[in-house]
Amino acid sequence: MQLDLTTMPIPQATRRIALPASVGFLFLTLFNVVDTWFAGQISTGALAALSRSFPVYFIVLAAGNGLSTGATACIGASLGAGDRTRAAGYAVQALLLGAMAGVLLGLTGLALSPALFRLLGADEANLVLCLEYMDTIFLGAPAFLLVFMANAVLQAMGDTRRHRNFLILSFFLNCILDPWFIHGGLGLPAMGVRGVALATVACNLWGVWLLGRGVQQSGILQERRLRDFRIQPELLADMLRQGLPSAFTYLTIGLGIFVITFYLSRYGDAAVAAYGVATRIEQLALLPAVGLNVSTLALTAQNHGAGKADRILATLRHALILGAVVMAAGGCLVYLLADPLMAAFTADAAVVEIGAAYLRLAAFILYAYVVVYVHVAALQGIRKPMFGVWVGVLRQLIAPILLFHLGVFILEQNILWIWWSIFAITWAAALCSAIFGKRILFRVVNPVVA
Template structure:
């Protein structure tokens, strides 16, 4: 089936909006999916809210591998399609499915073995630890089903088709809205599962999404002619996928590491502070959503045009996406600044949690515009099959700089929680500036080389 868009000839602004808008809408509902989880956990109390916040790093370890493999696969597929090599794209897609299945099983096992120790290091014990594990163990059991939809979608994204993924994320939100109370509260004769019910609803939605996306992937150019025997390991292709996916996954994993780092600092100020950062970052993600689709747009457009040798379009796609993203998030920052207390009150009536979250969102309103500059540049470099740059930036932003800056501001200068909140702002903006300079050197001033 011929793609509806031509990523190598259609005008860049048209492509950006036709790819980014459906993805942004879908990612908004994906974030609202998580918001529903947070809201439902609030029914169970502050301990359940804190448990979800504490579980996020481990859950993200699983998600990051899937996202990295998806990004790497999309880059390889779009490069092949841009160069007119549909058969090579089909082989890469088959091997990516094999790769992510093996990785998903391995990550689930590793998670089961390490999660209790990690949660204890982050301050969970007794009933608090049990609540956290009740959620995380179910997520880990369905790890493969969390990963597969992202990789199946890479075949569609490489062609610029983001509509099926948008539809899945919207439907998944409404399904989660129904399933959460069903499992949490034990409606219709089911046992009350508490936070474990939140996790079970997530896994069921992902299974349904994988089936739906596969039905659309079967109609794509990449799937045409795909045979079961194509799943036989081809180590040359698996190495190519690993070369793209592992740095991208590690870059995504630095986000989980960053959450662990910030949680470690925040835990010194009590369970309420941990709950507050969990709620506030969800609110921040909602406002960030309109710009997220630009990441996927720049990856697909840059990937295909790089494969086709249209280097001027690579530069145009990167710069145009950065401009759109930064402008949107200046407006988003203003929204957060004006509504931050009201937004916190939607999720909790605990005055301490509200106060901590309100303070974080003040600094977040200034930080927001840095994220699209940073992320769009990293995704553009991924489209050039240069994922290692994102990893170095990720290590700086999530591990090296936060440890130094948070400790200095929070403890040495005795700013308390304000040291963490403004430390996030300082570190993120510096990473955005570094990444833009790096991107300009690789994309903006030099002829591109394969």
């Protein structure tokens, strides 16, 4: 069922979209937490392998998130303008693009991942574990991308509940598959770290069927036949113009994690493992921000198509106010529970100490992420995705490389230099978004105000 996001009261629409999305991403994060916990039971080396794999794995996530953002913007704008035929055409192109991009990404990843892990400081023993995990993930890349694109179609219609249900059920399925595939049994051999990845791929294969069925039931493809599933260059090119910059924006996050992991590896495997665990915990606190990001994108896309500038600006204001309230509560919990949260994942005292120090500082960064996310989402919704690219390049690459290199190799500071650099860079990006991002938004949707 499509929500009319051009007339529904903004607070109500935000709740209808953001709450299911936040709950879904809660279970996605818990899914990753389960993987991290089971990897920690194998060995610290396995935990470090998953931490090193995350920036490489993020390439898959960046492609999926970016291309799906472009699809949501195009489909949402068409729905807002009342052109369901064009919206259906975009939906078909989104599914075809997901399949093609997944195959290309998988083949590229299999070829390049050994060199990437060596760059991240993996020795030969840890390299084997990293490749066992990521080679399996790259083989399942088409399923990952199809899940993202099917969800993009549903999200453009205001439906975030089906994806939420998929993520909830996948979490419970993963709790069963992880120990089974890791340790073996019932006719399966013990697969260790490879089993963690195989469980993830299995859940996404099931997601292709579940969300694909949701797209079919939504009615957007009601009059489409098999012969209609072919490349339409005009629509595909338009979607790529929106999706590729968004994909690169998400890719900068993965590259940023790559940069952080590269410099953290100078402090040893305990530092790398601590950051991997701490970021899982941080992601839990940021779940409301993810929901606000999704709702801001969907609302701005439909209202931009309908030409309702006042609702776009009201959406941004509401997201920023709501985000401030929720992040204040989340920050308090992260600060107060930093040590026990880290200890829940590992008995290694060094890992707990390093990760808790990061979390206590991260508690004061959470709202900065909200400011960046919702401004970038609003601009993506009005088809101005390049702002996110420039903010991402500065926040994730240029500034971290300069500051980290200064502190680690020139001034020879301890690991706290890395944590404080992240704090300073993220708040600088938030300030940049609040000033320049909002100025671009006003100029596009309300030229008189600009």
